[in-house]
Amino acid sequence: MSYCVQCGVKLEQSLKSCPLCHTPVINPNELNSTDLSDVIGPFSTIKGEVEPMKKHDIGLWLTLVFGSTAIACAILNLFVFDHNYWSIPVIGACIVLWIFFCPRMFLPKISIYLNLLVTAISVIFYEFAITFMTKSDRWFFEIILPTTLVIMVLVTISGFFYKVVSSSLIASALYLFVDVGFLSVALECYIDRFMGSEVHLFWSAIVFSVCAVISIALSAILSIKRLRETVRKRLHF
Amino acid sequence: MNKTTAERNLNNNIDSSFKHVGGETWYPLDLSAIVYPTLQRRDFSSVYRLSVLLKEEIKPDILQQALNRTLPRFPTYKVAMRKGLFWRFLEPNHRPGPFVQEDVRNFCMPMSFRSKGRWLIRIYYHGCRIALEAHHSLGDGTGGMHLLHTLTAEYLRLLGHEIPNKYMVLNIDKEPHPEELEDAYMRYSNAKFRPPRPMEKTYRIRGTLEPFFTFQVIDGIMSVKDVMAVAAKYKCTVTEYLNSVLLYALLKKQQDDKPFKELPVKIAMPVNLRRFFPSKTLRNFITMIYPSIDPRLGDYTFEEIIKQVHHYMRYYINDKFLRGDITTNAATQQNPFIRVVPLFIKDVVVRTFYKKVQDLNSSAGLTNMGAMKVPEEMIPFIDRFDIYMGIPFSPRTNCAIISFQDTLTINFASCIKETDVERYFFTKLVEDGVHVTIESNR
Numbered sequence: 001m002s003y004c005v006q007c008g009v010k011l012e013q014s015l016k017s018c019p020l021c022h023t024p025v026i027n028p029n030e031l032n033s034t035d036l037s038d039v040i041g042p043f044s045t046i047k048g049e050v051e052p053m054k055k056h057d058i059g060l061w062l063t064l065v066f067g068s069t070a071i072a073c074a075i076l077n078l079f080v081f082d083h084n085y086w087s088i089p090v091i092g093a094c095i096v097l098w099i100f101f102c103p104r105m106f107l108p109k110i111s112i113y114l115n116l117l118v119t120a121i122s123v124i125f126y127e128f129a130i131t132f133m134t135k136s137d138r139w140f141f142e143i144i145l146p147t148t149l150v151i152m153v154l155v156t157i158s159g160f161f162y163k164v165v166s167s168s169l170i171a172s173a174l175y176l177f178v179d180v181g182f183l184s185v186a187l188e189c190y191i192d193r194f195m196g197s198e199v200h201l202f203w204s205a206i207v208f209s210v211c212a213v214i215s216i217a218l219s220a221i222l223s224i225k226r227l228r229e230t231v232r233k234r235l236h237f
Numbered sequence: 238m239n240k241t242t243a244e245r246n247l248n249n250n251i252d253s254s255f256k257h258v259g260g261e262t263w264y265p266l267d268l269s270a271i272v273y274p275t276l277q278r279r280d281f282s283s284v285y286r287l288s289v290l291l292k293e294e295i296k297p298d299i300l301q302q303a304l305n306r307t308l309p310r311f312p313t314y315k316v317a318m319r320k321g322l323f324w325r326f327l328e329p330n331h332r333p334g335p336f337v338q339e340d341v342r343n344f345c346m347p348m349s350f351r352s353k354g355r356w357l358i359r360i361y362y363h364g365c366r367i368a369l370e371a372h373h374s375l376g377d378g379t380g381g382m383h384l385l386h387t388l389t390a391e392y393l394r395l396l397g398h399e400i401p402n403k404y405m406v407l408n409i410d411k412e413p414h415p416e417e418l419e420d421a422y423m424r425y426s427n428a429k430f431r432p433p434r435p436m437e438k439t440y441r442i443r444g445t446l447e448p449f450f451t452f453q454v455i456d457g458i459m460s461v462k463d464v465m466a467v468a469a470k471y472k473c474t475v476t477e478y479l480n481s482v483l484l485y486a487l488l489k490k491q492q493d494d495k496p497f498k499e500l501p502v503k504i505a506m507p508v509n510l511r512r513f514f515p516s517k518t519l520r521n522f523i524t525m526i527y528p529s530i531d532p533r534l535g536d537y538t539f540e541e542i543i544k545q546v547h548h549y550m551r552y553y554i555n556d557k558f559l560r561g562d563i564t565t566n567a568a569t570q571q572n573p574f575i576r577v578v579p580l581f582i583k584d585v586v587v588r589t590f591y592k593k594v595q596d597l598n599s600s601a602g603l604t605n606m607g608a609m610k611v612p613e614e615m616i617p618f619i620d621r622f623d624i625y626m627g628i629p630f631s632p633r634t635n636c637a638i639i640s641f642q643d644t645l646t647i648n649f650a651s652c653i654k655e656t657d658v659e660r661y662f663f664t665k666l667v668e669d670g671v672h673v674t675i676e677s678n679r
Contacts, residue, residue, distance in 0.1 A: 001674075004675075007660060007663060007664050007667065008664065008667040009457070009663055009664075009667060009673045009674070009675045010672065010673065010674040010675065011674075011675050012674065012675060012676040012677070015675070015676075015677065018675070019455050019656060019659075019675060019677035019679040020455065020656050020659055020660040020663060020664070020675065021656075021660055041676075041678075042364070042366075042456075042676045043340075043342055043363070043454075043676075043677075043678040044339065044340035044341055044342050044361075044363045045342055046339060046340070046341050046342060047341060047342050047343060048341030048342070048343050048344070048346050050280075050343075050346050050347060050449070050450045230495070232443050233443055233494035233495065233496060234494065234495060234496045234497045235496070235497065
């Protein structure tokens with residue numbers, strides 16, 4: 001057994017470094033017998049497999065809630081309040097919510113990108129269905145469809161960064177501000193085009209500038225480890 | 238309260254602590270246990286671990302026999318969790334098992350109880366160690382320790398040793414006493430005033446999360462006599478001394494972080510209520526106290542920390558304050574409006590309250606199981622006991638203390654990479670002249 005030269009504690013025989021300060025253990029009397037692989041430690045070396053949590057019951061419950069809402073509205077619309085197709089948005093919302101939440105409950109290994117793609121397609125169909133309740137479908141093709149596509153692309157890219165690069169609070173804030181900046185620019189462009197006027201960035205330029213400044217500050221915090229740790233510690237998050 | 242009233246209260250409480258359904262006994266979760274299943278996450282279960290280190294290598298087949306003979310004596314541990322419309326229940330589990338298994342490195346793994354018939358205890362062996370892991374819904378450390386002691390005694394008996402039933406070793410041939418199965422909180426939640434819950438944002442250790450699911454422990458082993466001598470030097474008890482050392486370590490850690498605004502440092506410490514309110518229950522019967530130091534009031538020396546902790550403990554740990562605390566907690570459960578709310582809504586509300594208020598109310602957890610007493614005939618076979626509070630709900634460090642004969646063990650459990658608090662804690666002990674031996678799975 002050795003002592004840690006930094007902490008002054010005695011270390012159990014199988015430890016190669018002090019778990020408190022990570023100082024390597026070097027016993028001058030035992031320099032020739034540094035192989036500790038034969039020493040049996042007090043803890044098992046087998047890694048236990050954590051059982052995946054089953055969410056079937058939550059999935060079933062959500063299916064029941066969305067399904068019963070959609071069916072009840074459809075019946076009411078057909079036989080009681082039948083003056084217009086008011087149940088279409090409700091049924092569509094139930095389908096979209098089911099597609100977003102439930103596949104992951106039943107198939108935990110499903111790709112998040114596939115889930116997002118299917119959700120986006122369902123949202124587009126849902127929005128298109130609403131055009132049947134309005135006089136014109138121009139608003140759908142000129143504003144809603146391109147905006148939905150932009151949101152889908154931004155969410156997918158942010159999701160990728162969230163999953164692969166960093167999921168910390170600061171990183172999530174960065175993704176959010178970048179998304180809001182780009183979305184505001186795209187939205188003003190589509191609105192101007194829909195109104196028949198020339199594309200002229202005004203309010204979106206202000207939003208974009210604010211988001212850009214915040215994003216640059218957050219990127220700086222994220223890229224400098226010392227700064228990141230200092231911000232986390234000093235602001236208690 | 239005269240003896241007849243006390244007996245009547247006990248009988249009423251025992252009657253309400255379990256229900257007979259179809260020839261079987263179901264147990265509604267006790268007051269503390271209600272919270273634990275709501276906090277269940279993919280990477281978190283309220284699982285604690287108790288272990289005993291014997292002097293000879295464990296024989297798994299004998300241990301399995303001992304478990305099979307012991308578990309029926311503990312009906313509240315031989316259960317599975319069942320969900321009702323308004324509350325959860327524990328129902329008798331007749332499935333095969335639980336089976337003893339080789340220990341793992343990342344112990345205190347989450348326990349899924351969504352499927353029917355899942356066991357809420359695990360028994361492990363490794364070298365000379367027998368370890369019991371139990372979901373906190375079943376009982377607290379004292380209840381679990383009764384099971385571990387009885388199991389160990391039965392194991393030794395099967396090896397041919399004579400072990401009497403004494404202290405925490407229960408007679409497995411006897412039926413359990415009804416008082417062992419009661420929800421003792423309800424018997425004592427009768428204060429005339431409900432003191433408000435402490436709700437204050439405290440300093441939180443911020444560290445790098447270990448990968449899913451890594452459970453890091455650092456055990457410090459030392460002599461009880463050494464620690465008692467140091468505590469006597471500071472004119473306090475061992476618990477007060479170790480609490481103060483942990484507060485000191487947390488204060489140092491906060492100073493290192495150099496926050497713009499310092500926050501109070503607070504420890505969540507469970508108190509065993511059996512010491513103040515007579516009960517034989519093997520279920521949960523604990524409440525929390527929060528010794529704290531507020532660095533915004535000025536710099537504290539270690540002696541001042543000890544003085545603060547000493548007076549806090551003297552002031553709060555008595556039957557009056559503790560009864561008030563139990564009454565506050567019980568009032569929520571007994572509220573008729575809350576009783577009729579469906580379980581899934583209760584789950585959301587409790588989880589949110591715990592996450593936003595309760596969990597932010599402490600910087601670390603510390604529990605002291607005290608000195609373990611076993612029948613004299615068992616002493617030669619036992620080296621020491623260990624206790625782990627399990628993986629913390631949020632990234633921080635939990636500390637658990639237990640002693641046996643002259644061996645005091647301090648077990649730190651954590652899910653973050655940094656070990657600053659543990660380092661400050663143990664180096665302070667070394668500075669005070671305590672000889673510490675460290676074991677770790679890091």
